[in-house]
Amino acid sequence: MSKSLFEKIWEKHIVKTIDGGPSVLYIDKHLIHEVTSPQAFAGLNKRGIKVFRPKQIVATADHNVPTIDQDLPIKEELSRLQVDALIKNCAEYGIELYGLGHPFQGIVHVIGPELGITQPGMTIVCGDSHTSTHGAFGNIAFGIGTSEVEMVMATQCLLQSKPKLMRINVDGTLNKGVVSKDIILYIISLISASGATGYAVEFAGSAIRSLSMEARMTICNMSIEMGARCGMIAPDETTFNYMKGRLFAPKENEWNEKVSYWKTLFSDDDAIFDKEININAADIEPMITYGTNPGMGIGISKHIPALNEITEKEKPYFEKSLHYMDLQPGANIIGKKVDYVFIGSCTNSRIEDLRMVASFVKGKKKADNVQVWVVPGSKQVEKQAIEEGINKIFEEAGFNLRQPGCSACLGMNEDKIPAGKYCISTSNRNFEGRQGPNARTMLASPLTAAAAAITGEVSDVRELL
């Protein structure tokens, strides 16, 4: 019988199925961080049980960490306590921790792939919704809550119901200045922030196949922003080339065996999807969001929807959102003054993102009215950026290159956007207050963010290339 990519992996991980209920799904890899794990460890402790398979867990500190002076003790007390609790718990339960000061430390969804921990065919979970990122390698990866973190620690399993299946095909060639972030912002603007709730989404089509691994990760990363349970892309030569030689990737004979298995991981020709969407890559222009959820995005040359373009039912939310953003219905977005540019987060903080920004800003200077923060996704990305001289380019442009962490993506550390200020951000969420109380976030690609950094306002990067 023909099967989809999702089904092939799902079925291999079912321990058993409860009659009329969910299935017991075996989890291969479990990633943890300081914010959503302490209560899970406390739960184990209370039950007096151990971690079942500590070798299948990898920990890092990312959400709460400062992005300057990482060699000094964390100043903010509660953040420090949380990071210290992680150190203590990992030591006590025998879990590998890539904490502050470790050469592998970084945002959990950046380090998994770059260390070769993330592999095709696996089930991967983390107490973090952007776990969907890992699906770019052709695996089932999804975010879980803390109770579930505790379950996986205790049993390496979760109770899950099989989601519905959706395939999104993006075919054709991307326009100049359009990158993978624009593809995913375009898709979400098309189907809305809840358009894929209840579905596992496979991204396919020639435009997706032609993307690098980094670019694929950006797409899968944001599949949660349309509500999807997970996002995935079938592994291919691009995947294998990226993985080969990475620290925890299989070696020698095992590598060959794995690759021949991984090559079977694709949706069969007549696999059945509950929903299928076709997109022409040529229809996509650089995207930007104007509202307070990631579905409120437009092509950069377009205007913010006018009131008569919004249904009666959507009006209250739309108006509330624009009020928060202090933007006018029907207005153009190009030319809007920007105060901050944030280049970072698990969506766009990989070396390729930094290279993309560096090649655009080389020899240019940032506008006086903007502050630009570049936060690499990991120590390894930071190291490579320095080796390639990208740090120099940023320095000359007046960009502030910081140390790895989640940073202004969620403003848990000191990196907050002040109230009322506009930030063009390469992160994934423009919710009210996400980057700091009353901060106003506009999501865009690293290129569009870099363009704004140079001009000081929302700009069409195509005109600057």
Added chain:
Amino acid sequence: MSKAINIIQSSVVPLNTENVDTDQIIPARFLKATTRDGFGENLFRDWRYESDGQPKKDFVLNDPTYHGKILVAAKNFGCGSSREHAAWAIKDYGFDVVVSSFFADIFKGNALNNFLLPVTVSDAFLQKIFDAVNKDSSAQIIVNLQAQTITIEATGEQESFDINNYKKTCMLNGYDDIDYLLSINKDIEAFELKHDH
């Protein structure tokens, strides 16, 4: 503390806003605790309080007219981050049920794991609840988990809601998933022997 839930009759707190994301339910800067308690204090923090800590009068949690164990919200409730702190905050504040016409997946799972019952109703029925509360702020809603029904007491209007049978049993009896998973440890170990990962 018995966690089990079956019949809940209560007045409701209406929050007629779509796409309530978990950053609104509990902003990230309040996620620094290492225990599960006390999150109710910061539930809807930035909608509830001014930056100087003064309550915002026009926010529904600050309006003494409305109270109860049932939170009723518009479409796509709980989208965004996987933080279970959102479910903890709602439960800790005193709600046992959240009603909406559409829930985000992870939130729904988190709610169920914390004996906070997410009840999905049709758009039309959701509107009827908002209408009933507009008419009478103390309008009673009855949620019956065993029967899988939600009823507006004043009018007798009723709708059935879906819940996975397994989860229903857990909620009715106060069982956790983890108890079940621990009980099948032998099956898991047997599975591992033939599973290559």
